[in-house]
Amino acid sequence: MIRFAGLAAAALLLVTTASAQQAGEPVLTGKKAFGDWKADRPGVRRLIRPDDLQKPYVSRSASNGAGLADRPEGARPLVPSGFSIELVASGIDNPRVVRAAPNGDLFVADSKASQIRVYRLAEGSASPAQEAIFATGLTRPYGIAFYPPGDKPQWVYVANSNSVVRFAYRDGDLKAEGKPETIVPDIPANHHWTRDIAFSPDGKTLYLSVGSGSNVAEDMGAEPEGGLEQWATSAPLGATWGPEEGRADVLAFDPDGNNRRSFATGLRNCSGMTVQPQTGALWCVVNERDELGDNVPFEYATTVRQGGFYGWPWYYIGDNEDPRHVGARPDLAGKVTVPDVLLQAHSAPLNIAFYEGGSFPADYWGDAFVALHGSWNRGVRTGYKVVRLKFKDGKATGEYEDFATGFVISDDDVWGRPVGVTVAKDGALILTEDGNGTIWRVTYGDGRS
Template identity: 30%
Template sequence: MNATLRLWPLAVGAALAVLPAARAAQDSVQTPSNSRTAGNTKPAETVPQTGARADALRENLKAVKLPPGFRIELYAIVPEARAMAVEPSTGVVFVGTRGDRVWQVSDGRKRRVADDVVQFASSVTFKDPNGVCFSPEGVLYVAEQNRVLAFPAAQVVGKGGPDVAAAVVVPQGKLVPTQLESANHGARYCRVGPDKKLYIALGQPWNVPPKSKLAELDKNGLAGIIRMDQNGKNREIYAHGVRNSVGLDFNPKDKSLWFTDNQVDGMGDDIPPGELNHAVKMGANYGFPWYGGGHVRTDEYRNDTPPAGVVFPAVEYAAHAADLGMSFYTGKMFPEKYRGGIFDAEHGSWNRTKPIGARIMFTAVKDDGTVGQTEVFAEGWLTPNGEYMGRPVDVQQLQDGSLLVSDDYAGAVYRISYSK
């Protein structure tokens, strides 16, 4: 790989103390001693935001149904848009993909529509950089298929330029064993928790893993969620028995972890259900592969005894709707009903006789941490004849309280706002 990166300047401050610059020399990330650009200097790709494509996306959005008072608009054209991270101070949005791009989406005029979309850190050769997340101090983490990088002040130094500061948090080939590296369930998702640790969801390569692989998966945190210090040290497994989570967030009221999980394929149209899980404690097991989703046992492990104390989902979603990114709503723009609840993006089924999903769900969360009603919030990307016009992936909140929705099928990010 030909990635050219420079050391952080000392002025970046204490927020970066957790990420020693010395580690930036590891892996394929080079650290030129003179802190100047070297090696790959190809210009960053930019994405036009006007024209026929933008017009078509806006036309498609006319079919999306929302509760009264809500409005959805095109925020940005972003190819293969997946997980999103909003920079805490500026609102610059970073968008991961399943390819080799991370996109930087800027709204400098604060008109709540993107001014420009530019390839971030064009000198870095990313591989499946689906997972993007920020620390409260403004450090951007990019969780690739098998590596984790950190970028301080990303919104300042990374836009359109090859000379970008970074550190290797987890070197290439060390996030998961290389023999377990796979495009199947290889999209990572990350969050920095209230404890300042970096949490990463690690899917496993199979629909249902063979029994001979269970010990290796569990030892390395696959089919689970791991956490570590922001410099990559003190790695530990936080959750076991998670088939393929591509969405997690922390309840701001009690700081507890919640996450989605995708269920086993090939068991029928209506089983097993998708999952929204509440992590009650570190080290708990959430049932996979003994359970394919909810309380439904898998054929492969039907006669095996599940681990003691399996934690079942707080919400069972529609089977095969593919619930991915989720976030707690902490804004004030939306009505009181939605505050403190969970918005969840359903990517849509791929192996169901009648497709389902391609919508945004909402689940109310009570003050005691239990869930209330789950309902459809936004739908219309799936036509009555089963054709996808878009496939939502992630939901994140802008500082003004509006909600962003990414769509990797249409290659876009949408903004949902509310006014009385």
């Protein structure tokens, strides 16, 4: 991408002005939900259902990557009425995943710089009281998790593109004292390289997402060695082989890295993973395949069920067969798990966090926030925002709502690409974006819990 310096006043106006959340705004459904960035603003709601899926190739496959511009002076994301957003830090090389330590420190994966940053914010403020580099010399770090779960973790786990390592940790550490211990070695790192990690609530299982090595398994081969029938009887449901073996999967391990097993398959690129506090269920946000048209297939957020198969590369969103693999796996028809929340195609969801803080309005409790990095394979731009997934009694309704928008300047240029989202100890929402390397803090009312 190219960074453009200097912006016209009209472009700045698009970023800094927008309608606030509109009470009683109708939910957009069907084709009306397939909008572009111009329709985005806090409060816009969408509900996409499996039956809304179009046929492949209704539109041509677009190559429409965004130009990356400098953040206009004074520009900030737009949030709903009653909320405020403040800049925490800027000028970071590549801020990706952000996770809050139990003591409130914010750990940020600075992936291209191969390091983990830490920010300790002043009480009730977006201003860092302290900041430090926790660890360096990593390999495109992304996922971060604290172990054991609870108030007194003893380790910080980091998912590199090619391994999972851990650092000894004491409450309040701003810098790792020792060298990293490798827990999971030799993870294939080509193509999709973002590895996220999470622990089960009881601390007995480490989950690791490993994205596919291609768009749609072009080089996998028609059958595995020994034949498809033998493979299907011995491998997990929907497991891939050859260069894709162990990819497009969520894997599970003991916390020490032993006892590797497959947890779920067919998740093309689960870039963000978390455990829902209310239910203990594992959730993924998934980047689906490209080159089938502007609105095919939908991206999604979903619970990840043990032994579940989510379709890739043969199917998507249920029994919709990929035209590039027609007739290859009829044995898998009827066995594909349909995701819980469908998002606009090519939005690129990268991270998810559930809100159980105490400082947002009560109806936010139990909902989830998802960061959408933004499209390239769509003729009209979509994504480039943070959305709120609506839940009722711990279950997703399927509806989602624009929460933080304003990162797009024009049809050609954007200044921000959301990546990370987490809930701070004080109940604020923390966002990262890697277009201009910024971190933001969202609060409601006076910003204090």
